[in-house]
Amino acid sequence: MGDQNIYLSNIKRSVLVVDDEFINREILGGILEDSYEVLYAEDGQKALQVIEEQGPLLSLVLLDLRMPNMDGFEVMKQMQQDVVFKNIPIIVLTSDESAEIESLKMGAADFIKKPYDMPEKIMARVKRIIALYEDRMIIQSTEKDELTGLLSKSYFFEYASLQDRFHPNRSMDALTVNVSHFHLYNELYGVQEGNEVLKIIAKEMEKFANAHEGIACRSEGDNFYLYVAHQAGYEVFLDDVIAAITGDTTVHNTQIRIGINSEVDKSESLEMSFERARMAGDSIRESQKEKIAFYDAKMRQQRMFEETLIRNIVDAIINGEILVWYQPKYNVEEDTPRLVGAEALVRWNHPKYGMLSPGRFVSLFEENGLIQVMDEYIWGQAAAQVKTWKEKFGVTIPISVNVSRIDIMDEHIVETICNIADSAGIDRKDLHLEITESAYASDTENLVDIVAQFQKEGFVIEMDDFGSGYSSLNMLTVLPIDVLKVDMRFMTNLMEDEKSLRMMELIKEIADFLNVPMIAEGVEEKEQMDILKKMGYQMIQGYYFSKPVPKEEFENFIKG
Amino acid sequence: MLTVEDLKSYGANVDEGVARCAGKEELYLRLVQKVLDDEGFDILAETILERDYDKAFDIAHRLKGAVSNLSLTPMTIPIEGLTESLRAREERDYSQDVKALREAKRQLEQLINTNERVF
Numbered sequence: 001m002g003d004q005n006i007y008l009s010n011i012k013r014s015v016l017v018v019d020d021e022f023i024n025r026e027i028l029g030g031i032l033e034d035s036y037e038v039l040y041a042e043d044g045q046k047a048l049q050v051i052e053e054q055g056p057l058l059s060l061v062l063l064d065l066r067m068p069n070m071d072g073f074e075v076m077k078q079m080q081q082d083v084v085f086k087n088i089p090i091i092v093l094t095s096d097e098s099a100e101i102e103s104l105k106m107g108a109a110d111f112i113k114k115p116y117d118m119p120e121k122i123m124a125r126v127k128r129i130i131a132l133y134e135d136r137m138i139i140q141s142t143e144k145d146e147l148t149g150l151l152s153k154s155y156f157f158e159y160a161s162l163q164d165r166f167h168p169n170r171s172m173d174a175l176t177v178n179v180s181h182f183h184l185y186n187e188l189y190g191v192q193e194g195n196e197v198l199k200i201i202a203k204e205m206e207k208f209a210n211a212h213e214g215i216a217c218r219s220e221g222d223n224f225y226l227y228v229a230h231q232a233g234y235e236v237f238l239d240d241v242i243a244a245i246t247g248d249t250t251v252h253n254t255q256i257r258i259g260i261n262s263e264v265d266k267s268e269s270l271e272m273s274f275e276r277a278r279m280a281g282d283s284i285r286e287s288q289k290e291k292i293a294f295y296d297a298k299m300r301q302q303r304m305f306e307e308t309l310i311r312n313i314v315d316a317i318i319n320g321e322i323l324v325w326y327q328p329k330y331n332v333e334e335d336t337p338r339l340v341g342a343e344a345l346v347r348w349n350h351p352k353y354g355m356l357s358p359g360r361f362v363s364l365f366e367e368n369g370l371i372q373v374m375d376e377y378i379w380g381q382a383a384a385q386v387k388t389w390k391e392k393f394g395v396t397i398p399i400s401v402n403v404s405r406i407d408i409m410d411e412h413i414v415e416t417i418c419n420i421a422d423s424a425g426i427d428r429k430d431l432h433l434e435i436t437e438s439a440y441a442s443d444t445e446n447l448v449d450i451v452a453q454f455q456k457e458g459f460v461i462e463m464d465d466f467g468s469g470y471s472s473l474n475m476l477t478v479l480p481i482d483v484l485k486v487d488m489r490f491m492t493n494l495m496e497d498e499k500s501l502r503m504m505e506l507i508k509e510i511a512d513f514l515n516v517p518m519i520a521e522g523v524e525e526k527e528q529m530d531i532l533k534k535m536g537y538q539m540i541q542g543y544y545f546s547k548p549v550p551k552e553e554f555e556n557f558i559k560g
Numbered sequence: 561m562l563t564v565e566d567l568k569s570y571g572a573n574v575d576e577g578v579a580r581c582a583g584k585e586e587l588y589l590r591l592v593q594k595v596l597d598d599e600g601f602d603i604l605a606e607t608i609l610e611r612d613y614d615k616a617f618d619i620a621h622r623l624k625g626a627v628s629n630l631s632l633t634p635m636t637i638p639i640e641g642l643t644e645s646l647r648a649r650e651e652r653d654y655s656q657d658v659k660a661l662r663e664a665k666r667q668l669e670q671l672i673n674t675n676e677r678v679f
Contacts, residue, residue: 023595115629
């Protein structure tokens with residue numbers, strides 16, 4: 001095995017012997033069985049079945065070429081076409097030298113001639129090819145962290161995943177280890193002493209990892225990762241680390257913070273397992289007392305909650321659990337406020353969790369793209385509602401809907417929204433599209449282009465959350481916008497804070513300069529409204545008038 | 561019970577065969593007896609008679625692999641000749657080779673039958 005495989009040297013790997021001749025299979029099995037887990041297949045088809053079942057757990061395939069049903073060449077071809085199987089090395093078993101070149105071309109790693117060489121030679125070849133391929137898999141650059149000698153982060157993850165492959169049932173803990181306020185160490189004690197602390201931590205971690213079937217790495221700065229067989233507690237480990245630092249350096253009162261994801265869920269990626277450990281560690285960042293934090297029931301519960309929502313969303317739409325509520329927008333330019341539109345806002349009436357506001361699920365669905373499914377549904381509902389109210393009351397209430405930056409990444413987005421408006425039978429200008437200001441910050445060019453297309457197709461574009469800090473004034477001149485919306489919740493205490501007041505005035509001046517109307521949302525009190533009205537804000541939305549309400553209730557506003 | 565001494569007297573390169581089985585004498589003896597159960601010997605003769613050389617080659621090639629791995633020299637010599645001719649799909653008289661293979665197999669069977677079969 002390669003030097004770097006010391007972490008895996010005790011693992012009994014699986015080898016598949018494929019040959020239609022029983023005698024040959026048995027002889028190879030006899031040679032290999034003491035050192036390897038030997039699996040057998042008598043033709044190509046059966047070989048592929050075993051490969052399918054074993055997946056990346058298979059370390060090598062010893063493959064005869066001439067076989068009934070499916071020959072060895074076809075097996076190689078099919079393995080090459082699979083992202084996982086193509087990384088399993090193949091040694092071809094053949095008495096036919098002329099087949100060697102073609103086999104090599106098809107990805108064979110080596111040959112064993114028939115009649116077989118002596119067992120020692122076969123064993124050496126098998127061992128060498130497995131080591132070669134595993135080393136290749138464990139990334140090309142076999143770097144270690146220069147300062148501490150621990151594994152580098154990427155190397156660490158490769159090894160950890162290999163360990164999991166070979167020991168799928170071993171219960172493992174993922175730990176993050178940090179030094180609290182390490183950034184001060186260099187100033188307080190000097191760079192050399194700071195580095196010394198990191199080296200001591202690394203040494204203790206390696207010692208612990210070696211004793212507990214694990215591995216350790218320094219991910220960056222003062223952040224370390226440890227992946228070890230499950231332990232009941234880590235207090236002794238923590239004490240050892242601190243004692244070593246105190247004993248060997250001038251640094252005193254070092255505070256080490258350990259985040260633990262105990263008995264990781266192996267169906268998740270390792271990166272995610274460590275992310276959860278980090279979350280646990282971060283939860284005690286400010287605590288003076290707590291040094292060890294477990295990824296706990298509350299955090300786990302949040303994860304379960306998120307997973308449930310992800311699983312339920314499609315059915316929720318079908319079952320009518322996703323509700324579209326409406327919040328009125330009033331024009332306040334005259335003495336009597338006049339209803340001029342509504343914003344469609346989502347609620348989820350979840351059978352288990354009750355009524356959920358968008359804050360509980362929108363960013364989750366933005367992360368995994370499910371927001372598109374939900375948004376399309378809301379757009380359709382809103383468009384239909386414009387039509388219904390027009391028929392029922394003879395007035396047009398334009399409704400604005402949110403369009404996420406994730407939605408905009410969809411190349412068919414313009415077509416989709418056009419179809420929704422058209423098939424509802426409404427005028428496109430009555431469906432306002434709210435695009436968050438922050439969306440303009442990433443991939444500006446594409447977004448400006450898409451928004452311009454919407455505008456050209458007749459939709460009204462409202463820039464949401466304006467002033468929350470992303471746009472440069474320069475960019476504002478190129479953005480296709482019809483309305484600017486500013487959320488009062490971003491303003492701290494408008495009545496007393498001079499800076500917030502000035503900001504609201506400035507935003508209004510920008511809107512005037514761009515010649516677009518302003519909507520202030522999140523307005524809760526009469527005083528706020530009076531100030532905004534005085535500043536020249538034309539439209540107001542917020543609890544002062546009404547919270548978001550179901551469509552039936554909203555009809556009271558239409559009736560006046 | 562069949563012994564390595566019997567097989568040596570038969571002409572097999574027993575040392576080589578056993579070494580190939582990782583020194584496991586018991587495995588070697590078991591496989592030698594197992595190879596005789598192979599229906600391929602009979603089918604090979606039939607397919608050659610029917611001049612179905614494609615099928616005959618497949619069988620000969622497989623049997624050659626088995627007997628040569630066991631170093632059963634008396635069988636290896638005729639089966640090698642057959643395999644190479646069949647690989648080239650030669651139109652020739654195969655009867656001598658088939659007969660030699662049968663005879664070698666018969667001698668081995670006789671050797672085993674005079675002993676007690678393990679399996």
